[in-house]
Amino acid sequence: MNKNKIIIGKILAPHGVRGEVRIKPLTELPERFLTLLELNIEEYGQLKVEQARFHKQFVLVKLAGIEDMNAAEKLRGHNIVMDKADLGNLPEGRYYAFEIEGLEVYDTENNFLGKIIEVLQTGSNDVYIVKNNEGKELLIPALKKVVKNIDLSEGKMLVSLLAWE
Template identity: 40%
Template sequence: MSKQKLKIGKIINTHGIRGEVKILRITDFEERFTPGNEVIIAADQGDITLTIDSHRIHKGFDLITFKGYTNINKVEQWKGLNLFIDKNQATELEEDAYYYHEIIGCQVQTTEGETLGKVKEILSPGANDVWVVQRPGKKDLLLPYIEDVIKKVDTDTGIISVELMEGMLD
């Protein structure tokens, strides 16, 4: 049985010749890339668990090296692959905070019970996240993650109750 994993980023390129890789981060937890932490690469030949040796930020991207991988030739094969952590490594969140995997796929309905669609992705453009709801046969609905709109999130049932503001469905 495979362990449950949470996606934290993607290796988008190599950097230099000493085994450094450029990561597109999809986690809010910067400490995920602290040297000594373990990450998992889901490769064709199976999962590879690696220990982070170094981390720095360069031009808005995370650059990391792995213990035992000090050459571009050893890491180039991982370009385009996703980075994960074991679900047991997940940090406890404060109330009304959710992991992306808990929200994506949830059914969205109005407080009156009208089903709008399912959350297909989460955007982080600035002050607050925006939940993208895929609606059958219609344009995607963009819901800002604010108290006035998101009224109740039940991750156990997978249902999110919302109160739409005027003009949101246009």
Template identity: 30%
Template structure:
């Protein structure tokens, strides 16, 4: 597990006065401002955040030190991180998506099913996107207690009982 967690990304400028389009990866999008200062992955830049309003597909925000459209546009695609210790601890059956990505997934018999490439929220439940060995296409595994009975972050593995025919 990394000591930093990605909580958002800058999608570009919003307007001409230095506001940015901010994509928040927090459960409640506006809460991203509560974790400030947000920093780049390498820690070279740090920003305080003021949410100005909700916009389509995200938030409009002011970042400290960004005062023009050109400066905001230059930040397009930048991911924003916070130290893990600034995030709230989670109950035993909840996980930060960043902690699941990269974990190996085995079936209940120990056979390798794949590696988690992404966690996708489809509105009802999360899906684990797996890269299965020897397959070009990824497989979407429902991330429910019935299908994924064990997530062992300490051992870096997930045990799954996939629905019949999902990996054939």
């Protein structure tokens, strides 16, 4: 995938018989699906959005040219991507997962704990998977009482592990 693109959703399955698709949002701002005029579907191209609505934790989208369940089925498993430059800014103190992944993590005594290899979106709060030099993984909840500082320019995160033990 192009490094200037970011995955914002995944088409899970057709929804109904009129060509709608069920999308799992993979973005910090899932409401963006309600205002997008078209979706850039990886390995498929851009399709105009005719209608979008939330249903439980998913987004149901009707796309131009996708008129039935069979056509929608061909989109199953495809990622929806967006240019990083078009993502927009998040409110202060919030970050996109791609900004967090790769950060070096240190505790309050400046001990290196590892690098963030993945951000899990659990629903209540994100969880950072940190892998150290020995290959061991540590799970760190993305809570203000644990994450003390994020410095994107330095590529570092400071955490207080005692806050949640």
